[in-house]
Amino acid sequence: MSQGLTSDSDDSDKFEWESDGEAAPSSAPALRNLDAPGPSTLERQSSNGWANGEATSTSLVEEYVTMGFPKEMVVKGIKEIGHDDANALLELLLTYKVLGDEGALGNCSTSGCACPNVQDDDDDDLDFDNWDNDNDTGGREHNSDSSGDEDFLQEMSAKDEKINLLVGMGFSEDEANMAMTTCGVDADLCVLVDSISASWVAGDCHSRNLFDDQVMDRCFDSFGERKKARLMEERKKKRKRYGGGAHGNRSSLDGSDDEQMLLPNPMVGFNLPGYRRPSVMRMLPQQAIGPPFFYYENVARTPRGVWETISRFLYDIEPEFVDSMHLSAAARKRGYIHNLPIENRSPLLPLPPKTIFEAFPHYKKWWPSWDPRRQFNCLQTTMASAKTTERIQCLLARSSNPPPPSVQKYVIDECRKWNLVWVGKNKVAPLEPNEVEYLLGFPRDHTRGVGKTERYKSLGNSFHVDTVAYHLSVLRDMFPNGVSVLSLFTGIGGGEVALHRLGIHMRAVVSVEIGEANRRILRGWWDQTQTGTLIEIADVKSLTPDIIASYVGRFGGFDLVIGGSPCNNLAGSNRHHRDGLEGEQSSLFYHYFRILDVVKSAMARM
DNA sequence: CTCACTCGGATAGAAGTC
DNA sequence: GACTTCTATCCGAGTGAG
Known part of the structure; x- marks a missing residue:
């Protein structure tokens, strides 16, 4: 394989x-x-079941075990945040691993995957150090926790149903998961909604935890306190502005509750x-x-x-x-x-050329004096359409020489946006692939x-x-x-x-x-x-x-x-x-x- | 506040395949 | 002609600097 x-x-x-x-x-x-067929059994499992939500949780666990995570760690991870969000789960498992490697205690969650102050503490006494040595995916003896795994797997479907409802109402999956953790799986839907609303009022402290704070203080302490406070305030305002829209608060999983790196x-x-x-x-x-x-x-x-x-x-x-x-x-x-x-x-x-004219001297011939660009913007994955360059050509043909400021601004903006070059009278064109190769x-x-x-x-x-x-x-x-x-x-x-x-x-x-x-x-x-x-x-x-x-x-x-x-x-x-x-x-x-x-x-x- | 910048994605229609 | 693949075209928001 x-x-x-x-x-x-x-x-x-x-x-x-x-x-x-x-x-x-x-x-x-x-x-x-990501849809391309891959060589491994693992990938087929992944695309068949996981994405469609049809995979049994057992095979899900096996999949992560195959990736090198201890079985107990995977089960705990799924318990904590569910199995729908594969990326969040992976991040959580890796966080466990980081914490385990650092000898940290077990009650840390990833930056926002779970509420820090309401943990399912009853089974959290995990030995991170021993996880790494546990590669036995087969007939391993269950610990005291795993006897409840089957019940837990059944419980998950009820939980997922509620999460789907909340997401359907416009809440993010993170928020739904967090509310479930806070209020419990059996909580009524309106209680869950109230919980999420309360977390907005409380600002963004719900998704921070001790681990985040320690790391951030250690690594990014150059960030001024006043700036921190200002950003916190701005984020609170933004949350209120965006309300509960599904895209209004996507912060917790990507760690964006942390301070911005300048x-x-x-x-x-x-x-x-x-x-x-x-x-x-x-x-x-x-x-x-x-x-x-x-x-x-x-x-x-x-x-x-x-x-x-x-x-x-x-x-x-x-x-x-x-x-x-x-x-x-x-x-x-x-x-x-x-x-x-x-x-x-x-x-x-x-050393490579640092200006457009050093790289491509022949474009100087048609470059108008009112185009001040001497360097290209970021070379992106898509190029301007023929329609775009045609519009520019027609516009310039109808204009005086030099064109009025409004026309100049439009043309320059388009040129900057698409990295166009002047290849003739009033004629712009995207870079050729070999030119991009050269520049890169x-x-x-x-x-x-x-x-x-x-x-x-x-x-x-x-x-x-x-x-x-x-x-x-x-x-x-x-x-x-x-x-x-x-x-x-x-x-x-x-x-x-x-x-x-x-x-x-x-x-x-x-x-x-x-x-x-x-x-x-x-x-x-x-x-x-x-x-x-x-x-x-x-x-x-x-x-x-x-x-x-x-x-x-x-x-x-x-x-x-x-x-x-x-x-x-x-x-x-x-x-x-x-x-x-x-x-x-x-x-x-x-x-x-x-x-x-x-x-x-x-x-x-x- | 304005301004500039950004390793992209969804889609319809064209083109190719069987 | 149904289907798949390729191509061209269109589509703002988030962010920081000034």
Whole structure:
């Protein structure tokens, strides 16, 4: 099961970068088709039952056990928050694991999954330390708690029915779950509604707990008290304004009750070529220190609280926020959490062009003087339609020269929004895929061979190669004999391209990527440029602890775990499902943490 | 307050397949 | 002709800076 394709390419490693086509890095989360068939039994179980709510709770428990969670932990998790919200459940289990690893006590819940002051305390005396050693999914003796499991499973259906009713009334699932926890499963519906209303009046303290406060105080104490108070006040106002609308309060699961992490200005991370912050020193928490090195990426501008949650799971490491506009001709605001050294970094040479005209001198010819843009905005996954560019052309043709300010403003706004370039008199056009490849640091035609729409999408989801390579450059001297890499959410292989451009040999890459086109792109590039072993796997969910351990054993551990999890539910462009970390795609972040944690454990045993 | 920016999604209709 | 797949087009809100 879950076998990847293995390629031991023996082609030469002499991949030539085109002199006029230098591209930069990217290996971010590309289009992830969650419906695509995966190789593993696990995935089939998941899509059959869980999503439809038809799976028996027994198989649900088994599924999480397969992922490496102890059975008691899974049952407790389902008891606490139900089984409908898979992402919340996964987050809760991982939180248990984090708390267990830290030796914390058992009455902490995830940031908002359950009411902190009303716990089902009767069975909470759990031994977190022993959970990790309990991999026996079979005939294990029940403890005193599990005799009630069958009753509990039956009870859940009644609970779910009420939750569905509350959700149907416009309350969020979090709120419904919380009310059930507070008032009990047998509580009348109107009592549950009253409970939720009361929690609004009380502000947002209902979803905070001791664990959150401790962590936040420890990690983000730079946040001023006055600002804290102001944000708390604003959130209260907002809740009142939005009332009980289903989308009015989606905060608790993504940790957005926590304080907002401020983005630096200028957004240059710990340092960048030409933007050296004065003597940045950082002390990594003990748990964060490798092996392996790891590198995580996502969009910088997320809904509130997301980066705090990500940081909390990734060993409380402070994110490094970088806008690639300082290293290229296009903006790309991203956050990176990693445990790499930050001293003695070196950029890829030659440095990429930092303005539009340096990158594409020929566009100067038709560029009107009233278009002040010198850099592109973020390269996204979709491009302007022909209708849009046609409208602009017609509008300009009917206008004077130069056009009146109102027309200028409209045109500039559209150009900024869609990253249009001037290709003729009054004529604008979207960037071509090979131009996007160039701006992002990929070799020319890296994505060629798949449909144009697919190319834009994969590139838009990708890393900026030069930025990532700058951060990874410290590995070159540390691993003169090459690295073995676990690449999650590989996309079109931005991380791999970055390592290659740095001259770092990849002995082995285990790549996990759901998109078939992206896997094909990576393999095409690998076979041309690499001599190491490439193993391609479709779905992160299929990476069970056993499989991970087998790869750890086979390759003598991983030197680097790299990946950017899906941003679909975090990105501002998403009008429909910007749901934060609990979103359908973005919740896959928790698998990044889960897998990284398993790798760390397996390597610690080596 | 205004302004600028954002690794996207749903849908209808076209195009392809059987 | 039914069905699937691909493509083009349209669709604001959340957030922070000034």
